[in-house]
Amino acid sequence: MTDISITRLNASQNDFDSELARLLAWDDSVDQSVNESVRHILHQVKTRGDAAVLEFTEKFDRLKVGSVAELEISQERLQQALNAIPEDQRIALEKAADRVRDYHERQNQKSWQYEDQDGTVLGQKVTPLDRAGLYVPGGKAAYPSSVLMNAIPAKVAGVSEVIMVVPTPDGVVNDMVLAAAAIAGVDRVFCLGGAQAVGALAYGTETVPAVDKIVGPGNIFVATAKREVFGTVGIDMIAGPSEILVICDGQTDPDWIAMDLFSQAEHDEQAQSILISPDGDFLNAVEKSINALLPTMERADIIRTSMTDRAALIQVADLKEAAAVSNRIAPEHLELSVENPNEMLEDIRHAGAIFMGRYTAEALGDYCAGPNHVLPTSGTARFSSPLGVYDFQKRSSIIGFTAPGADRMGRVASVLARGEGLTAHARSAEYRVKD
Amino acid sequence: MTDISITRLNASQNDFDSELARLLAWDDSVDQSVNESVRHILHQVKTRGDAAVLEFTEKFDRLKVGSVAELEISQERLQQALNAIPEDQRIALEKAADRVRDYHERQNQKSWQYEDQDGTVLGQKVTPLDRAGLYVPGGKAAYPSSVLMNAIPAKVAGVSEVIMVVPTPDGVVNDMVLAAAAIAGVDRVFCLGGAQAVGALAYGTETVPAVDKIVGPGNIFVATAKREVFGTVGIDMIAGPSEILVICDGQTDPDWIAMDLFSQAEHDEQAQSILISPDGDFLNAVEKSINALLPTMERADIIRTSMTDRAALIQVADLKEAAAVSNRIAPEHLELSVENPNEMLEDIRHAGAIFMGRYTAEALGDYCAGPNHVLPTSGTARFSSPLGVYDFQKRSSIIGFTAPGADRMGRVASVLARGEGLTAHARSAEYRVKD
Numbered sequence: 001m002t003d004i005s006i007t008r009l010n011a012s013q014n015d016f017d018s019e020l021a022r023l024l025a026w027d028d029s030v031d032q033s034v035n036e037s038v039r040h041i042l043h044q045v046k047t048r049g050d051a052a053v054l055e056f057t058e059k060f061d062r063l064k065v066g067s068v069a070e071l072e073i074s075q076e077r078l079q080q081a082l083n084a085i086p087e088d089q090r091i092a093l094e095k096a097a098d099r100v101r102d103y104h105e106r107q108n109q110k111s112w113q114y115e116d117q118d119g120t121v122l123g124q125k126v127t128p129l130d131r132a133g134l135y136v137p138g139g140k141a142a143y144p145s146s147v148l149m150n151a152i153p154a155k156v157a158g159v160s161e162v163i164m165v166v167p168t169p170d171g172v173v174n175d176m177v178l179a180a181a182a183i184a185g186v187d188r189v190f191c192l193g194g195a196q197a198v199g200a201l202a203y204g205t206e207t208v209p210a211v212d213k214i215v216g217p218g219n220i221f222v223a224t225a226k227r228e229v230f231g232t233v234g235i236d237m238i239a240g241p242s243e244i245l246v247i248c249d250g251q252t253d254p255d256w257i258a259m260d261l262f263s264q265a266e267h268d269e270q271a272q273s274i275l276i277s278p279d280g281d282f283l284n285a286v287e288k289s290i291n292a293l294l295p296t297m298e299r300a301d302i303i304r305t306s307m308t309d310r311a312a313l314i315q316v317a318d319l320k321e322a323a324a325v326s327n328r329i330a331p332e333h334l335e336l337s338v339e340n341p342n343e344m345l346e347d348i349r350h351a352g353a354i355f356m357g358r359y360t361a362e363a364l365g366d367y368c369a370g371p372n373h374v375l376p377t378s379g380t381a382r383f384s385s386p387l388g389v390y391d392f393q394k395r396s397s398i399i400g401f402t403a404p405g406a407d408r409m410g411r412v413a414s415v416l417a418r419g420e421g422l423t424a425h426a427r428s429a430e431y432r433v434k435d
Numbered sequence: 436m437t438d439i440s441i442t443r444l445n446a447s448q449n450d451f452d453s454e455l456a457r458l459l460a461w462d463d464s465v466d467q468s469v470n471e472s473v474r475h476i477l478h479q480v481k482t483r484g485d486a487a488v489l490e491f492t493e494k495f496d497r498l499k500v501g502s503v504a505e506l507e508i509s510q511e512r513l514q515q516a517l518n519a520i521p522e523d524q525r526i527a528l529e530k531a532a533d534r535v536r537d538y539h540e541r542q543n544q545k546s547w548q549y550e551d552q553d554g555t556v557l558g559q560k561v562t563p564l565d566r567a568g569l570y571v572p573g574g575k576a577a578y579p580s581s582v583l584m585n586a587i588p589a590k591v592a593g594v595s596e597v598i599m600v601v602p603t604p605d606g607v608v609n610d611m612v613l614a615a616a617a618i619a620g621v622d623r624v625f626c627l628g629g630a631q632a633v634g635a636l637a638y639g640t641e642t643v644p645a646v647d648k649i650v651g652p653g654n655i656f657v658a659t660a661k662r663e664v665f666g667t668v669g670i671d672m673i674a675g676p677s678e679i680l681v682i683c684d685g686q687t688d689p690d691w692i693a694m695d696l697f698s699q700a701e702h703d704e705q706a707q708s709i710l711i712s713p714d715g716d717f718l719n720a721v722e723k724s725i726n727a728l729l730p731t732m733e734r735a736d737i738i739r740t741s742m743t744d745r746a747a748l749i750q751v752a753d754l755k756e757a758a759a760v761s762n763r764i765a766p767e768h769l770e771l772s773v774e775n776p777n778e779m780l781e782d783i784r785h786a787g788a789i790f791m792g793r794y795t796a797e798a799l800g801d802y803c804a805g806p807n808h809v810l811p812t813s814g815t816a817r818f819s820s821p822l823g824v825y826d827f828q829k830r831s832s833i834i835g836f837t838a839p840g841a842d843r844m845g846r847v848a849s850v851l852a853r854g855e856g857l858t859a860h861a862r863s864a865e866y867r868v869k870d
Binding site for chain 2: 088089091092093095096099103106107112114120121122124125127129130142143144145176212213227230231233234238253255256259260262263265266267297298299303341345348349350351352353354355356357359360361362363364365366367368369370371372375376378380381382383384385386388390394395396397398399400401402403405406409410412413415416417419420421422423424425426427428429431432
């Protein structure tokens, strides 16, 4: 097998900016036929409820049942799955869940209020969503870790009903996924997938309750459906392909770095793995490791395509420049495989999750470090955050004026409202002003 | 002039649920021609930059200039506007800004981290967005208060560049809007509106810098454009028509309540004002006030249409039931015009902002109470929050394993990764496990 060739860039080259932009470019435009198909499915589910859900489930998942109720998985079945999986898997899931719960509890937001000098009360009341929907991909990529990462923050937030949907093509159920649902405290599970599952959660059907927000990754149909129902319900984000950016000072074992890059590349052909180093020899060494290790990988074909099409080895002048390039990329996962990651951290402005030091393999964060593995992709770390407890809570402003406060501030409101030509606003405030 | 007739509902009537649903129903489906027009504009701005922005500004705002640079308003011009407006307006804007700033400073989020027993560091780093774009409606509804409410949280969050766009049809500039921009510390202002302004902020042009998030209300073209660019940049929310829900125990002056309802109704014909009370006589009294006050209102035509088409007076058995109905509505603005609002507050689960007690006119919150007036509409308070400092900050997870921690947790990650068939993940973790 011939060696693969990986894109090489140098931050000092004249066309670096445009080459980097080209490397990162990701066509997220959705095929018009996908849009139309998704709109059709959503409309059917919205107007015909269970009947439409059953039809699409038969069509897409080759699963024919008489009622949506038959697609619900009982709590007993979840417990059965938990008892059925190998003990080491059960223990690993439980350990991971404990750490994820512990971390997320620290994200819990509290209501607060204060009084100004007039006795006016101002504050913010934090409340959980009533119901959250979790989409868990099924089929080839059935990930129990996704169940933990999506459900635990919702339960920590205080969501009373967490409803999970997971497609089970041909009726194939993944016991590890069900076991994870049991551990995470998922309230109800339906064997549903695709746009029809998103529609059922957004609009509700006779059997599936409408939720307030839908979270979790999915294929292009799921992502498009989430975008469509946004507004009717909340959504977490539209996820692109997974990516990792490793910054290395050249002192980490090249095999470790190669494997860290593979751990993203194996997700799918569009996944992106980038290594930045000031050490050109080290980039060569990692490329050698990549080619040596690649034939030994179970998912070698996916990795080969991903590394060939989308990976890059980028040489920079120093770690300062590495941080600057990283901020331009705003990566989903950022490994700081350097001697002093804390020093570098100060320069990092945008990243979904930051993995500090040589021992912190990104894979640890995917499963059991504690922080969430649902992270902003495709540069959206510029403006968005990992999935967290805050995604399952919302705030209400609290305003309570005393008579003196309403008198004082009513005068201000009156001037501004009249300045905007909104005289009902002004007169409403003026009623509370003393003559 | 004949009295207007306002929808009357009683929570005890058999068809209350369906009648309430019908009352709240809001068709947010976008005309296909609007979609197409917006997509065309966005595509042109994305591919042709300034040239397209100039063309659309000439077409839609009847404003012909030679370059986008000429559409930028200088800081000197903002200061001029601040000096030009009447002194009472300047003082009112400054007082409002102070209160808004003071409130929002309490929303500032801090980075945090902790160590587990292995010395593993876990945490969350909070950083501001680099650049935020603020859309401020122009023309008929040019609201200086919107400038304060959008820009101040961004500046409090630490956003280094806040870029405001405001349409100036026929070149008409609103000095109060510019004065508000000066007070709020807006960094750059462009006289741009519509989908072309959203496109310029999302993609950047030769002259307008690309931002990371676009916030602020706008018409259907602006809302549709924001929905389209979501993913390329963050957006705040897709706002529907404004609404108020007043819950009154029957002891507030009916004129006050009528005017509070008007203060939403005057926004536009689709605005919704609802009053809930256990006291049927009080509902009659408010209806009388409505009809007595309506002819005295400057915006009587808008108010009449809104109150006739979308308002309702709802009788309930008691305040407990009022809270339950309110939670179903999840109103943008909720006035608790009752003797003991704190007691009621416990039962309120979903609302954008809650106005406590008879003196707290909703209009006070619109201008100068301190909390934001950009609030979730159309029931989206079920899952979203007022605009806040948190909208201009994002989080990065921090994970730093020590060698012992990577050894211990690498074993867990390995089991889970192999359970998911992701062996590069497993091997990446296993490299950090001691033999």
